[in-house]
Amino acid sequence: MCRVVDLKQAVLAKNDEAARNLRAELTARGTTVVNLLSSPGSGKTALLERELLLARERGVAVAALTADLATENDAVRLARSGVPVKQVLTDGLCHLEAGMLSRHLDGWMPDGTRLLFVENVGNLVCPASYDLGESLRVVLASVTEGEDKPLKYPTAFGLAHLVIVTKTDIAKAVEFDEDAFRAHVQQVNPGVEVVLTSARADEGVGFLLDRALAIGAGATVHAPVMAGRDGGHFDHHHGAHDHDHDHGADHSHDHDHGHVHPRLRADAAATQPR
Template identity: 70%
Template sequence: MCRSDVKQAVLAKNDDLAASLREELTRQGVTVVNLLSSPGSGKTELLGRVLARAVERDVPVAALTADLATENDAVRLARSGAPVQQVLTDGLCHLEARQVRGHLEGWLPADTAVLFVENVGNLVCPASYDLGESLRIVLMAVTEGEDKPLKYPTAFGSAHLVVITKTDLAEAAGFDEAAFLANLQRVNPGVETVRSCARTGDGVDTLLAHTLAARHAAPSHRPPLAPHPHGHHHHTAATTAP
């Protein structure tokens, strides 16, 4: 079997497990939200604000947060009062469905309504792996550049929702929001965007509302890992065997 066939087999196995996990969690009333971004986008801080707001409103939420090393993000997110568990990938640059399933067993509270999965900071490998999510959110800070969707079309093209973060820095960074939105629409026509700033709390309520809405109806936009509109092939990084 050639290397490309092995990669496709790995992805196919992951997709089957993800579909099974999504069906199982949906029956339990749990909506999974997969958060993707580059390192430094402010994803952890914003997620912490969303978790805290959910706790304030008595919405039962939980979070898995993934990193190659350290439990720093889990400690930060746990301050929200929500159940949080760290996933250490031991060098793997993305999460897979088997890892999510393994960490949920015996841990996820029975009444959980929304499970947030903070993926490894990376817009390449994680974009090709379905984790059993019902909602895929891609975040990008205003400091990252307006052409980001064109550079990472698989990630942005598979998003149900795109969140612009650190908007308080937009003017200082010279961020051209109109150009960014035009580029985003090229790879993902019709996708909705949310502007956010974790420092001020802007966008937190809107983001929470989107996740809660996903509990009652599948996103009307497009499913995770839908084909890129211009025929872009998903990056298929080799991975470790289960």
């Protein structure tokens, strides 16, 4: 009699374990990981550059890892802050994974790093399903992207600990409806905080840094609505807005990408206040 094996769940569990182990390891080292997700062109690199500059001015030991399909443009920009920066080229893969992140941190991240900002690949679909061992998951959306963005990408916004709106200096010009955006965010993730920022106008700069530091100090984090009921773990499944891939038992290749869909862990250990 043949036994049906759910390969998707098998690779999911593999990444879930890697994320759990990485979170525990980095927490023990005193490092808080912030995972930044957004569409391409949202302005997350510009905001992150300002946050890194501010961290350096305050004497906070911080580092940043940025991922793209190609080019090192973002790393060059972030390196202007004077903090340790590493570029990861995914060579076509649309997201980072816990195992990838662990390998790239090995031997690179300086001892004593308090905050590690991970700028994920510009994409609100694939990265939304992957736990990187982060303590804070932030989803960013610019005022130019439309107020219905949260409804179009419910997994990304539904699993966010914090939502940041960028480029608010041009909100009036593009007729951004803030109330509608906030309502749509609350529809998919009730209670999550929405913060307005503009790197160009210096609005909201420093909020992300302060929030990440608070997490490192042991504050609590918003519990996303998509969190499952099994002991506080995320346990979401892919719906109409998510992507499908043909998964094998070990989908890794030359760049150590294990194309998997983990359940995100909502660990209470390193979290932040609302």
